């Protein structure tokens with residue numbers, strides 16, 4: 408009988424089980440919202456990226472329903488053949504105006520936007536200078552581009568400068584950072600890196616996936632927060648987190664966007680969004696423009712919850728955003744913390760190596776504008792009880 412050529416995968420999984428790092432997927436039984444049912448249990452949900460609570464916003468739902476009735480459920484093609492609908496173009500125009508750039512291209516996800524853009528604009532003769540904690544989609548884009556990759560220690564601007572300074576002036580260089588780092592919730596060194604990019608003629612790129620809808624006026628992102636409009640050549644945003652639906656986009660010059668229309672492989676070779684997705688994203692842009700007080704609520708909740716965790720004595724790292732890690736250390740301890748919190752009615756996902764460094768395993772909490780004070784206090788009480796049981800505080 409033929410031996411299973413994939414048997415080694417089961418052995419890898421056994422190893423994860425032995426190390427206490429095996430995870431089964433938590434299944435959401437109802438809507439993605441502040442209080443929800445996962446695996447049949449009612450929990451306060453601190454694990455989504457639904458920063459503004461838009462996944463269930465009536466205006467987005469109505470827009471999606473109407474677009475489906477009018478245009479159907481699918482686009483039926485990739486953008487470059489028959490799958491560019493008027494609503495896709497309208498969304499790109501609205502996002503460009505919102506981001507104050509010449510143009511925008513929408514991708515199927517933020518991951519596709521990062522990976523598709525970096526791999527399209529560079530080749531093996533070029534160099535990428537990248538923060539060590541940049542998102543996996545940036546790393547994959549860098550690898551796909553076949554450019555040389557030089558990694559600088561997290562937010563170490565002087566190290567980045569030394570790398571750039573020692574490269575030939577004639578070589579094309581991309582300097583790239585996350586705007587908000589997804590595991591630690593700290594902000595990228597955006598303004599300082601812009602200065603280096605200007606001094607040495609680098610292309611400057613910022614992935615604002617966790618900053619869109621969160622930082623800057625009306626949620627325009629870290630470019631607005633740091634007042635560097637016009638100094639970042641390529642801005643990536645996502646429509647899957649604060650915007651409540653799905654997708655990613657690149658904002659920049661008209662030439663950049665038209666080039667990506669011709670060369671970005673996820674754009675060329677994968678079917679475009681259903682009309683309902685584009686319509687709900689348009690409704691989300693309306694909300695950011697017309698109801699910015701929703702972002703204020705997010706920040707009030709963030710301050711309340713973050714202060715509560717710090718007062719309890721948890722190690723919350725260097726977070727500056729609604730993402731607050733609670734660092735446990737060992738991978739198995741972080742998983743235990745997450746599991747016990749879940750039993751106590753709070754869902755905060757455990758994260759261990761290789762997602763974060765081996766000794767910095769954690770649970771990651773993300774509050775949203777939709778959480779009530781009572782829900783956040785309930786979560787803090789659960790953290791206090793479980794944290795004491797595990798000797799973390």
Ligand SMILES: Cc1ncc(COP(=O)(O)O)c(C=O)c1O
Nearest residue numbers: 516517518542589616645647654
């Ligand atoms: C920093 C960062 N960039 C990009 C992405 C990808 O975005 P999306 O979920 O829309 O693919 C994520 C999502 O986890 C992220 O955290």
